[in-house]
Amino acid sequence: MSAGTQVHANLTEEQVREISGDLDEPEWLLETRLEALEALDSLDMPDVIKTPGREWTNLYELDFESLVDPLNAAENKDQVGPDEANVLSWADAVQEHEELLKEHFGSIVDPQENYLTALSTALFSTGTVIYVPEGVDAEDVAIRTEQNSRSLFNYTLVVTEESSSVTILERQSTGEEAEEQYYSGVVEVAAGENSYVQYGSLQNLSEEAYNFTVKRGVTDTYATIDWIEGNLGTQLTKTEVSTELRGDSSETQIVGAFYGHNDQHFDLDAKVWHRAEHTTADLITRGVIDDISRSVYEGVQDVGADAWDTSSYQRENTLMLSDESEADASPQLIINNHDTEASHSATVGQIDAEDLFYMTSRGVDPRSARNMLVEGFFVPVLEEIDVDELRDDLEELIGARLRQRD
Amino acid sequence: MSSDQDHLKETDTEARFEFKKEENSAVRSGKGLTEEVIRMISDDKDEPDWMLERRLRALEQYQNMPMPSDWPGMPDLSELDVEEIIPYIRPDVDKREGVDDWTELPDDIKDTFDKLGIPEAEKNALSGVGAQYESEVVYQNMQEQWEEKGVIFCNMDKAVQDHPELVKEHFMTTCVPPSDNKFAALHGAVWSGGSFVYVPEDVTVEMPVQAYFRMNSEGMGQFEHTLIIAEEGSEVHYIEGCSAPKYGTHNLHSGGVEVFVGEDAHVQYSTVQNWSKNTFNLNTKRAICEENGTMEWVSGSMGSKVTMLYPCTILKGRGSTDTHITIALAGEGQDIDTGAKVYHNAPETSSTIESKSIAKDGGRTNYRGLVHIADGAENSSTAVECDALMFDNESTSDTMPYMEIEESKVDVAHEATVGKIGDEDIFYLQSRGLDDDDAKKMIVAGFIEPITEELPIEYAVELNRLIELEMEGSLG
Numbered sequence: 001m002s003a004g005t006q007v008h009a010n011l012t013e014e015q016v017r018e019i020s021g022d023l024d025e026p027e028w029l030l031e032t033r034l035e036a037l038e039a040l041d042s043l044d045m046p047d048v049i050k051t052p053g054r055e056w057t058n059l060y061e062l063d064f065e066s067l068v069d070p071l072n073a074a075e076n077k078d079q080v081g082p083d084e085a086n087v088l089s090w091a092d093a094v095q096e097h098e099e100l101l102k103e104h105f106g107s108i109v110d111p112q113e114n115y116l117t118a119l120s121t122a123l124f125s126t127g128t129v130i131y132v133p134e135g136v137d138a139e140d141v142a143i144r145t146e147q148n149s150r151s152l153f154n155y156t157l158v159v160t161e162e163s164s165s166v167t168i169l170e171r172q173s174t175g176e177e178a179e180e181q182y183y184s185g186v187v188e189v190a191a192g193e194n195s196y197v198q199y200g201s202l203q204n205l206s207e208e209a210y211n212f213t214v215k216r217g218v219t220d221t222y223a224t225i226d227w228i229e230g231n232l233g234t235q236l237t238k239t240e241v242s243t244e245l246r247g248d249s250s251e252t253q254i255v256g257a258f259y260g261h262n263d264q265h266f267d268l269d270a271k272v273w274h275r276a277e278h279t280t281a282d283l284i285t286r287g288v289i290d291d292i293s294r295s296v297y298e299g300v301q302d303v304g305a306d307a308w309d310t311s312s313y314q315r316e317n318t319l320m321l322s323d324e325s326e327a328d329a330s331p332q333l334i335i336n337n338h339d340t341e342a343s344h345s346a347t348v349g350q351i352d353a354e355d356l357f358y359m360t361s362r363g364v365d366p367r368s369a370r371n372m373l374v375e376g377f378f379v380p381v382l383e384e385i386d387v388d389e390l391r392d393d394l395e396e397l398i399g400a401r402l403r404q405r406d
Numbered sequence: 407m408s409s410d411q412d413h414l415k416e417t418d419t420e421a422r423f424e425f426k427k428e429e430n431s432a433v434r435s436g437k438g439l440t441e442e443v444i445r446m447i448s449d450d451k452d453e454p455d456w457m458l459e460r461r462l463r464a465l466e467q468y469q470n471m472p473m474p475s476d477w478p479g480m481p482d483l484s485e486l487d488v489e490e491i492i493p494y495i496r497p498d499v500d501k502r503e504g505v506d507d508w509t510e511l512p513d514d515i516k517d518t519f520d521k522l523g524i525p526e527a528e529k530n531a532l533s534g535v536g537a538q539y540e541s542e543v544v545y546q547n548m549q550e551q552w553e554e555k556g557v558i559f560c561n562m563d564k565a566v567q568d569h570p571e572l573v574k575e576h577f578m579t580t581c582v583p584p585s586d587n588k589f590a591a592l593h594g595a596v597w598s599g600g601s602f603v604y605v606p607e608d609v610t611v612e613m614p615v616q617a618y619f620r621m622n623s624e625g626m627g628q629f630e631h632t633l634i635i636a637e638e639g640s641e642v643h644y645i646e647g648c649s650a651p652k653y654g655t656h657n658l659h660s661g662g663v664e665v666f667v668g669e670d671a672h673v674q675y676s677t678v679q680n681w682s683k684n685t686f687n688l689n690t691k692r693a694i695c696e697e698n699g700t701m702e703w704v705s706g707s708m709g710s711k712v713t714m715l716y717p718c719t720i721l722k723g724r725g726s727t728d729t730h731i732t733i734a735l736a737g738e739g740q741d742i743d744t745g746a747k748v749y750h751n752a753p754e755t756s757s758t759i760e761s762k763s764i765a766k767d768g769g770r771t772n773y774r775g776l777v778h779i780a781d782g783a784e785n786s787s788t789a790v791e792c793d794a795l796m797f798d799n800e801s802t803s804d805t806m807p808y809m810e811i812e813e814s815k816v817d818v819a820h821e822a823t824v825g826k827i828g829d830e831d832i833f834y835l836q837s838r839g840l841d842d843d844d845a846k847k848m849i850v851a852g853f854i855e856p857i858t859e860e861l862p863i864e865y866a867v868e869l870n871r872l873i874e875l876e877m878e879g880s881l882g
Contacts, residue, residue, distance in 0.1 A: 050476070051776055051808050305799060320814035323781070331820065333805035334479070338765075338796030338826040348811045348818035 011122075013037065015070045019125050023091050026098060029105070036111045036121040043115040046212075046238060048267065049298055049330055056296045056328050057238060057267040062210065064119060067182035069150040073125045076146035076175055081130065085138035085166060090127035090155060100131060104157055108188040108244075109216050116212045116238075120153050120184040127155035130168060132195070134161040141168045147183055147205065148175040156187040160195035160223075167198040169390055174206035174233070181209040183234075189217030191225050193247065198226045200390040204397060205233035207262060213239040219250035221276075228385050230394045231258040231266055232401070242271035245279035245307075255384045256285035257394060259401055260293035260325070267296040270314075274307035274337075283314040283344075286381040288374055288398075290321040290405070295328070301342055302334040310337060314344035319351065319377050321405075371402045435494035437625075441465065444595055447494045451563050451598070456574065464584035464594025471588040479772060479804055481712045481741040486686045491627040491658045493596040495540040538599045538619045538630055552611055557642075558604035559615055562631050565602035572604065576633055581664040582692050590690040593629050593662040600630030600661070605640040605671075614643040614676075619661075627658040634664070636671040636699075643674040645861075648681055648709070656711070657685045665693035667701050669723065674702040676861055680709035683740060687713040697723030697752075704860045707734045707742050708873065716774060718747035721755035721786075728757040733857045735873060736769030736801070745775035745806075746790075750783040750813075759790040762854055766797035772804040779811045779818065787817035794824040795853055797846075847874055 016037050020030040045059040081087035086097070093101060111121035128143050145154060160166055172183060183205055191197045197217065205211055211234040217225040227241045243252035254270045272281040281301060289295050301312045318327040331344040351373050359369035378398060385391040433450050435443050444465055448458040473483065552559070558569065565573050578584055584594035601617045619630055636642055648659065659681055667673050673693065681687050687710035693701040703717040719728040730746040748757040763771035773792045794803040805822045827849055835845035851870060858866040 049808065051778075051810065054810070318811075320811070320816075323814045325814065326781075327809075327811045329809045329811075329820075330807060331805075331822070332807070333794075333803070333822055333824055335794070335796065335803045335824045336801075337799050338801060338803075339799070340796070341825055343821070343823040344805070345819070345821040346807075346809065347820070348809065349816065350814045 010068065011037065011040075011065060011070065016122050018071060019123065023094060023125070025094055028102065029094070032106060032111060033122045036118040039112045039118050040115060040122070043112060043118050046114045046116055046240075049296065049328070057265065059238065062236070064116065064182065067151055067180055067210065068119070068123065070123045070125075072149050073152050074149035075126060075152055076148060077126065078142060078144040079128050081141035082138050084133070084136045085141060086129070086131040086133075087141055088129045088131070090124075090129065093127075093129035093157075097129060097131060100159060101129070101157070104159055104188060104190050108190065108218050109186050109214050113214075116184065117186060117214060120155070120186050120212070123151075124153035124155045124184075124186070126152070127157070130156075130158045130166065132160040132164040132166045134164060136161075136164045138164070138166040141166060143168065143170040145170070145172050146175040147172070147181060147209075150178055150180075151182045152184070154183070154185045156185070158187070158189040158197060158199065160190070160192050160197055162193045163195060164192070165196035167387060168200065169387055170199070170201045172201075172203050172205055172233075174209060177206045177208060179208060181206060183209055183211045185213040185215075187213070187215040189215075189225055191217060191219045191223035191250075193220040194222040195220070196224045198228070198386060200228040200385070200387045202230040202390060202393060203233055203237070207233060207235055207264065209234045211237040211239070213237075215240065216242045216244070217252070218244045219247050219252065221247035222249050223247055224251045226253040226386075227255065228387065228390060229254065229256045229268075230390070230397075231256075231268065232397055235263060236265045238267045240269040240271060242269070242273070243281070244273045244275055245281065246275050248276045249278040250276065251280045253282045253384070254284070255381055256287070257378055257381045258285075258287035258295065259290075259398055260287070260295055261290040261401060262293060263291070264293040265296075266294070269298045269300070271300040272302065272312065274301075274303045274310045274312060276306070277308045279307060280311045281313070283316075284381055284384060285316045286319075286378055287317075288319045288321060288377065289325040289327055292322070292324045294326040297329045297331075297346070299331040299344065300334065301332070301344065303337050303340050303342065305336040307337045308339045310340040310342065312340065312342040316346040317377075318348045319374065320348065321350070321374070367406070371399075374402055375399065433494070433496040435492060437492055438489040439465065439468070439493065439592070439595065443493060447596060447598060450494075450496060451566075453566060454570065457566055460578065461595050464578070464591050467584050468588060468591035468595055471591055473588060479806065481714060481743045483686065483712065486656060486658065486712075488592065488627075488658065490625060490655070492625055493627045493629065494598055495626055497539045538617065538628075540626060540628070555609045556606040557609060557611055558602065560602050562600040562602050562633065563598070565633070569602070569604070572635065573602070573633070576635060576664065576666060577631070578662065578664070581666065581694055582662055582690050586690060589660045589688040590662060593631070593660045593690065596627070597629045597631040597662060600632045601644075603632075603634040603642060603644060605636045605642045607637040607668075608639040610641040611643070614645050616645045616647070619646065619648045625655040625657065627660065629659075630661050632661065632663045634673060634675070635666045636668050636673045638668040639670045640668065641672040643676070645676045645678075647678045655684070657682070659685055659687045659689070659710075661689045661691075663689070663691035663717075665701065667693055667695040667699035667726070669696045670698045671696070672700040674704065675717075676704040678706045678708075679713070682709060683711050685710045687715065689715045691715065691717040693717075693719045695719060695721050695723055695726035695728065698725040699723060700727045700729075702729040702731075702860075703746070704731045704857065705733070705744070706857060707732075707744055710742070711740060713742045713744055715744045716747050716776075718749070719757070720749045720751060721757065722751050724752045725754045726752065727755070730757070730759040730761070731857050731860055732759075732761040732773075733854050734761075734763040734771045736763070736765050736771045738767040738769060740769040742770070743772040743774055745773045747776045748778070748788065750777070750779040750786045750788065753782070753784040753786065755783060755786045757788045759788075760856060761792040762857060763792070763794045763803060764797070764850060764853070765794065765801035765803045768798075768800035770802040770804070772806060773822070774806045776808045777810070777818070779813050779816050781812040783813050784815040786813065788819070790820040792822040793853070794822070795850070796824065796826050
């Protein structure tokens with residue numbers, strides 16, 4: 001089915017012009033937005049995995065446009081960082097760094113990649129631009145977004161110059177809850193030569209919300225991008241976290257943790273494209289699903305023909321706490337260069353009965369024993385998180401969710 | 407190797423597969439697919455009406471189904487033109503159902519199979535042999551001791567005539583219905599030949615049963631159907647081998663295999679596929695396992711231009727077990743897209759999938775597999791292991807597993823590795839006096855050993871020899 005059958009009942013060119021005008025955007029940005037709006041008719045939903053007779057995530061049943069209320073976006077945002085780095089709101093960035101935006105905006109995530117990226121490009125009204133000049137080490141950049149409207153379209157751009165580094169912690173939550181809400185985020189990261197980007201993200205939106213997010217980075221020579229991705233909120237999440245290793249000897253790590261309960265549905269993609277020599281990738285995701293929730297994991301390690309001397313590893317583990325939950329996983333290897341060391345593994349299972357027995361035999365009550373084992377299950381992922389604040393928050397949220405359980 | 411297998415040493419395997427024969431046929435259908443062609447095939451076989459009806463229904467389904475196109479990384483089928491394929495050629499054999507004495511075969515056919523090492527293999531280690539030339543089974547023989555126990559091993563066309571009840575019940579009904587996929591529908595319309603194996607309750611056929619399929623004519627399609635019914639507590643091992651000489655135009659092989667594994671029964675199905683490198687090999691193979699039944703698939707895919715084959719097991723009965731062992735070797739111009747499908751539909755079922763693939767000279771291998779554990783299939787377990795070896799930078803090696811887990815009391819593990827041949831391993835072997843080529847051959851032989859171990863010795867020898875031939879001159 002093509003998205004072209006949908007009628008844009010509440011989407012107009014005027015709205016897009018108004019959003020762009022309010023932000024005082026230059027003509028070229030408005031054009032990009034209008035082109036994205038026009039392309040909606042011909043674009044498909046993001047790819048989801050299909051197997052005989054099943055579609056792992058059904059995005060077509062959702063009428064995204066009925067969730068969209070473009071002119072009434074409301075949020076509560078913090079954008080803070082050290083003085084050496086430039087942490088700017090989108091409106092400020094448009095005024096102060098137009099050349100930077102011109103160079104990078106839409107260069108990593110194609111605005112017309114699919115229907116939802118185009119929708120996001122046409123309608124985003126808020127965003128953050130983080131620019132780290134050469135040689136600067138910027139820690140503790142924090143972006144906090146609290147959604148207070150029916151829909152919110154957010155855009156983030158990170159540009160690091162040569163030999164700089166930055167650690168970013170992004171959080172999404174819901175302030176005023178509404179029956180159905182839609183959060184859409186596009187994140188582009190351009191990591192310059194020998195720079196280091198750590199981008200942590202904790203999504204804890206309302207469980208009524210829908211979420212579509214693409215986070216994608218491109219590395220220059222010797223650059224590193226480390227992603228940390230925590231997913232706890234929403235009723236439906238479709239995300240991609242990915243890195244294109246374009247510079248020789250560049251590296252990436254994607255660390256993911258999720259905990260689904262009730263009827264939550266997480267469709268999480270982790271992807272790496274090795275496109276240069278001596279590149280390294282490490283993908284680690286662990287998740288728990290409970291009640292009637294469902295997780296879909298797609299991991300892709302794609303090694304191009306010119307990616308000599310590649311190392312690429314992927315692990316995914318899912319723990320099922322309930323019999324009614326479902327875990328789908330597809331870790332994929334696409335290898336076009338033989339000078340590669342690549343592996344992946346995926347497991348699905350429940351809490352080990354022997355472990356549980358051991359702990360109860362030591363006098364721990366079954367409920368605490370189970371909670372300790374689930375917390376222990378996340379440890380290998382938590383250990384990979386360098387940002388203390390994010391790790392503590394994630395641990396706490398996992399603990400809280402476990403304690404809600406009987 | 408014992409002296410029994412000397413014939414294998416003497417036969418030059420390459421010559422065995424490369425020779426062509428002048429085509430000498432009695433009946434030959436036109437190209438393409440029309441109702442007339444289907445009626446002609448059915449009429450030539452003197453089939454009962456119900457079979458003709460099934461064929462026509464399958465034809466209709468075939469015509470209404472689109473070509474698969476939305477699979478990620480799907481092999482290129484654009485050069486396959488089913489309308490240009492000759493679906494049916496009956497070789498000129500006096501007796502319609504084939505012969506059961508080797509000497510009665512026409513010389514040219516006998517000569518072909520002699521070159522392939524059949525039926526020497528039968529004399530040595532097999533309990534039954536069937537050989538199919540073009541669309542028809544030309545030779546079928548079962549050793550008497552098994553016949554006495556009620557084992558049936560015959561040509562599928564003959565089974566339609568002689569065992570209509572069994573065939574009517576099992577033929578493309580619950581296991582592989584024509585609606586399963588476009589090529590299953592095509593198969594249902596034009597199928598010809600193949601084997602029918604029936605093993606009664608508690609009978610163990612100790613020696614493997616073998617069938618050999620050969621396409622000799624240019625631009626033809628082979629659509630043999632294999633139906634195996636293993637009753638409660640029985641045991642059988644079926645082996646098939648396939649080959650064809652290479653012509654300019656494309657051949658199509660679209661076989662159908664259905665296996666019914668009864669309670670406590672054990673079926674092993676082994677394939678050594680060496681179709682010529684202009685063959686499109688698009689098969690549907692499926693087994694249904696009852697309580698405590700065991701299904702084992704062993705597949706070696708060396709030949710063909712494109713192979714799309716995912717043997718499937720439906721673990722229907724409690725405690726049933728599935729094993730898949732797959733080896734794929736893709737060289738220049740080859741796309742071997744193969745894997746496994748397992749549906750765990752009952753408690754305490756287990757499956758093990760082991761896949762080994764080798765890509766070289768620009769070939770592509772892909773493991774594409776699906777493991778589905780249904781809600782309620784408690785205490786089931788599955789372990790999938792894929793290893794791939796790459797020889798050069800022109801080749802591609804993909805791994806695309808899909809896991810759908812609806813049950814929490816399970817143990818699911820998937821692992822895959824891809825790597826090049828280790829320089830250290832080669833250096834070690836060279837330091838022991840082996841040259842580069844021999845060192846690589848030895849490493850490959852070690853890599854696929856888990857597969858060859860599962861095959862009777864003459865097949866293991868043949869597989870090794872085939873792989874050696876594929877490797878020769880290509881290393882560097």
